[in-house]
Amino acid sequence: MNAHSGKHTADATTVEEGLAIAEAQDAQFTNEMATETAMQNTLLTPRFYTTDFDELDAIDVSGVREDWDKLIDQMEADPNRGHFKKNEDWDHVDWDNMEPQLKKEFIDFLISSCTAEFSGCVLYKEMKRRGNNKDITQLFQLMARDEARHAGFINDALREAGLRVNLGFLTQKKKYTYFRPKFIYYATYLSEKIGYARYITIFRHLEANPEHRFHPIFKWFREWCNDEFSHGEAFALLMKTDPKLTSGVNVYWIKFFLTAVYATMYVRDHQRPAFHKALGVDPDWYAHEVFTKTSELSKQIFPITLDIDSPKWQPLLERLQKANVDLDVAKKQGGPIGFVKRMSASARAATAFVQLLLIPSKGHQVPANVRLEPVY
Ligand SMILES: [Fe+2]
Numbered sequence: 001m002n003a004h005s006g007k008h009t010a011d012a013t014t015v016e017e018g019l020a021i022a023e024a025q026d027a028q029f030t031n032e033m034a035t036e037t038a039m040q041n042t043l044l045t046p047r048f049y050t051t052d053f054d055e056l057d058a059i060d061v062s063g064v065r066e067d068w069d070k071l072i073d074q075m076e077a078d079p080n081r082g083h084f085k086k087n088e089d090w091d092h093v094d095w096d097n098m099e100p101q102l103k104k105e106f107i108d109f110l111i112s113s114c115t116a117e118f119s120g121c122v123l124y125k126e127m128k129r130r131g132n133n134k135d136i137t138q139l140f141q142l143m144a145r146d147e148a149r150h151a152g153f154i155n156d157a158l159r160e161a162g163l164r165v166n167l168g169f170l171t172q173k174k175k176y177t178y179f180r181p182k183f184i185y186y187a188t189y190l191s192e193k194i195g196y197a198r199y200i201t202i203f204r205h206l207e208a209n210p211e212h213r214f215h216p217i218f219k220w221f222r223e224w225c226n227d228e229f230s231h232g233e234a235f236a237l238l239m240k241t242d243p244k245l246t247s248g249v250n251v252y253w254i255k256f257f258l259t260a261v262y263a264t265m266y267v268r269d270h271q272r273p274a275f276h277k278a279l280g281v282d283p284d285w286y287a288h289e290v291f292t293k294t295s296e297l298s299k300q301i302f303p304i305t306l307d308i309d310s311p312k313w314q315p316l317l318e319r320l321q322k323a324n325v326d327l328d329v330a331k332k333q334g335g336p337i338g339f340v341k342r343m344s345a346s347a348r349a350a351t352a353f354v355q356l357l358l359i360p361s362k363g364h365q366v367p368a369n370v371r372l373e374p375v376y
């Protein structure tokens with residue numbers, strides 16, 4: 001834990017320092033299973049992104065200066081410094097006696113979360129490194145700092161199970177997907193806000209039902225989601241600098257990203273039934289709760305929200321999820337019959353996704369003042 005001159009990733013004040021600590025740990029302890037899982041690139045696993053950094057660097061935030069400076073000041077004040085490490089609240093975890101299916105799904109959850117956190121870290125750090133615009137580099141440095149801490153903390157939890165995601169290896173070897181800057185805004189804004197909604201929903205649920213808190217990491221979720229909330233605010237301000245990003249044909253892109261992000265979450269969470277059962281959470285209830293919160297938040301900048309209460313919404317999500325399960329089975333089966341089943345399952349998944357996209361969205365007026373506070 002304390003490989004780098006006794007310091008922990010939670011105390012690092014820059015992303016460079018955080019990553020140096022992480023790398024020293026990588027050198028001491030690696031685990032192939034966790035890193036291989038993190039290396040996977042499918043529609044459902046977290047990816048690494050790269051973009052046109054010059055275009056991002058050219059953003060002028062003077063139109064949102066007042067809100068921008070306030071947000072940066074909050075992030076510079078660094079209320080969560082030192083928070084993301086084990087302390088006396090960290091209860092002992094009995095990994096050996098954890099129910100095997102729960103253990104498998106929970107480890108999968110931790111690895112996938114660690115990869116997603118680190119994906120943000122890598123993208124933000126690269127923007128900071130390549131940029132010359134002081135506002136932009138400052139923001140991305142601060143966000144990268146937070147994501148390095150988050151990823152580092154999940155690795156602490158994994159380590160108790162004898163696992164570790166090798167972050168240095170991932171940086172070098174994981175495939176990077178190119179996204180145009182505007183797609184980075186939509187995707188990243190949404191992943192930060194849905195991350196907030198996911199973490200706070202679990203945190204509040206476990207606050208009310210502590211007997212379901214089967215692992216101590218959930219106690220850290222409130223401060224955690226407040227970091228994600230600020231990151232989302234930053235992307236909302238970035239989008240606010242250019243009204244074109246949230247009007248005209250781009251509204252269709254926003255709808256596409258909303259649908260893709262919600263559908264991915266639904267399918268992925270339904271792959272972890274034992275995990276949700278242990279938390280005492282019905283994954284359908286949880287999904288709806290998270291979508292409701294995310295939609296409410298995203299009204300700050302997006303002129304539409306998805307009609308998640310449409311009678312078509314839930315059945316189509318279920319059809320998509322079922323097709324995905326069949327796809328998995330067919331892949332494992334292999335051979336010509338497996339191939340035919342795979343094609344048919346893929347077609348059903350694609351149809352369900354297109355039908356989700358075709359549900360009319362709800363339009364509304366975007367407020368003049370973009371900034372929000374975390375209230376859930
Ligand atoms: Fe994070």
Ligand SMILES: [Fe+2]
Nearest residue numbers: 120192228231
């Ligand atoms: Fe974040």
